[in-house]
Amino acid sequence: MKVYRLLAVLVLTSFLLIWYYILRVNNGLFNGISLGVNSSFSGFSLGRKSHRSLANGTEIAIVVVACGERHNEALNMIKSAIMFNRNQAPLRFIVVAEEQLKQNFVEKLDDWQEINDNIFTYEIHSLTFPEANKDEWKKLFKPCAAQRLFLPSLLPHIDSVLYVDSDTIFLSPVQELWSMFRNFNASQFAGMAPEHEDKNAGWYNRFARHPYYGDLGVNSGVMLMNLTRMRDFKWEEHIMPIYKEYRLKLVWGDQDIINILFHHHPDRLYIFPCDWNYRADHCMYMSVCDAPDGVKIIHGNRGYFHSYVQPIFNLLYTTIEEYAFRTDIHSNFIRTVEDSLTLPSNSNCDKLLDKFLQDPRKYFKQNQYIEET
Numbered sequence: 001m002k003v004y005r006l007l008a009v010l011v012l013t014s015f016l017l018i019w020y021y022i023l024r025v026n027n028g029l030f031n032g033i034s035l036g037v038n039s040s041f042s043g044f045s046l047g048r049k050s051h052r053s054l055a056n057g058t059e060i061a062i063v064v065v066a067c068g069e070r071h072n073e074a075l076n077m078i079k080s081a082i083m084f085n086r087n088q089a090p091l092r093f094i095v096v097a098e099e100q101l102k103q104n105f106v107e108k109l110d111d112w113q114e115i116n117d118n119i120f121t122y123e124i125h126s127l128t129f130p131e132a133n134k135d136e137w138k139k140l141f142k143p144c145a146a147q148r149l150f151l152p153s154l155l156p157h158i159d160s161v162l163y164v165d166s167d168t169i170f171l172s173p174v175q176e177l178w179s180m181f182r183n184f185n186a187s188q189f190a191g192m193a194p195e196h197e198d199k200n201a202g203w204y205n206r207f208a209r210h211p212y213y214g215d216l217g218v219n220s221g222v223m224l225m226n227l228t229r230m231r232d233f234k235w236e237e238h239i240m241p242i243y244k245e246y247r248l249k250l251v252w253g254d255q256d257i258i259n260i261l262f263h264h265h266p267d268r269l270y271i272f273p274c275d276w277n278y279r280a281d282h283c284m285y286m287s288v289c290d291a292p293d294g295v296k297i298i299h300g301n302r303g304y305f306h307s308y309v310q311p312i313f314n315l316l317y318t319t320i321e322e323y324a325f326r327t328d329i330h331s332n333f334i335r336t337v338e339d340s341l342t343l344p345s346n347s348n349c350d351k352l353l354d355k356f357l358q359d360p361r362k363y364f365k366q367n368q369y370i371e372e373t
């Protein structure tokens with residue numbers, strides 16, 4: 001009888017252990033590895049549900065596309081969004097990535113979720129291009145860059161997103177830009193900043209061999225997208241004919257396509273100021289972007305985060321990369337940047353240090369936070 005009872009306990013324990021294992025593995029799967037449905041516009045996947053579910057409608061969805069070496073940049077962008085999310089808005093990161101990068105994102109983001117008390121959720125999707133001209137789309141301009149054109153059908157479950165290039169960094173809460181959706185009128189479905197501020201230096205007005213938006217075109221590196229409205233507009237059906245007509249004249253790939261589309265539909269586009277898409281072009285010759293409340297999002301296009309041509313770009317990038325969550329932002333970001341920048345500098349962008357640190361300095365005062373050990 002005793003043996004029988006012991007056996008029963010053993011069987012029950014094994015059963016519980018197996019059950020626990022199954023749950024863990026499933027949980028891992030649902031944490032973001034794409035479920036890989038095979039239709040051409042699928043790749044739908046689920047992120048971990050936290051106590052701040054998508055259903056409450058307040059989550060801010062940030063989309064980034066990561067291919068090849070871009071995955072470290074994408075992670076650094078995500079890190080900066082969390083760092084400066086000082087009002088603790090619930091964030092949802094939507095990562096569209098190459099298969100071999102997915103596991104790395106899952107590991108890093110799971111780790112950060114735990115450290116940051118689940119202030120964000122995430123989901124990871126497979127790259128998805130239309131079957132027709134799939135390879136051409138994939139290679140247009142830079143690998144995977146054209147993915148953003150197909151977000152309306154890739155993310156049928158999402159109403160609105162903030163799309164950012166992987167080479168961007170937040171220096172302020174995402175919520176401030178997100179709240180600009182409220183400024184959209186009834187016909188607008190996208191928001192972007194101008195490509196240039198100055199006609200003498202503008203690219204589109206001097207070189208483009210295709211139509212473009214407004215006087216100077218728009219930069220697509222930071223883009224508010226109301227996906228519901230874009231789907232109603234049948235956005236992707238507008239993209240195809242533009243691509244067919246202009247494919248040999250596109251220099252900046254998907255950004256040119258976006259410019260051509262909004263040339264024909266200017267009433268659909270909301271323009272926000274350069275503070276939210278601040279590039280070296282805004283400071284390298286002279287300061288052409290006012291940014292009265294400081295630089296909010298910095299865009300290190302053309303590799304500025306990884307070169308020393310404008311040292312401040314590289315410094316902001318690497319300081320965020322080295323920052324450890326839950327440590328003091330005043331000492332480990334603001335002070336680090338101040339102390340590391342060699343002034344006077346020959347770089348015009350370096351001279352605008354105060355503009356770059358304006359927002360962080362305002363809200364992360366000295367000794368405001370006690371460092372956790």
Ligand SMILES: [Mn+2]
Pocket residue numbers: 165166167221299300301302
């Ligand atoms: Mn970019």
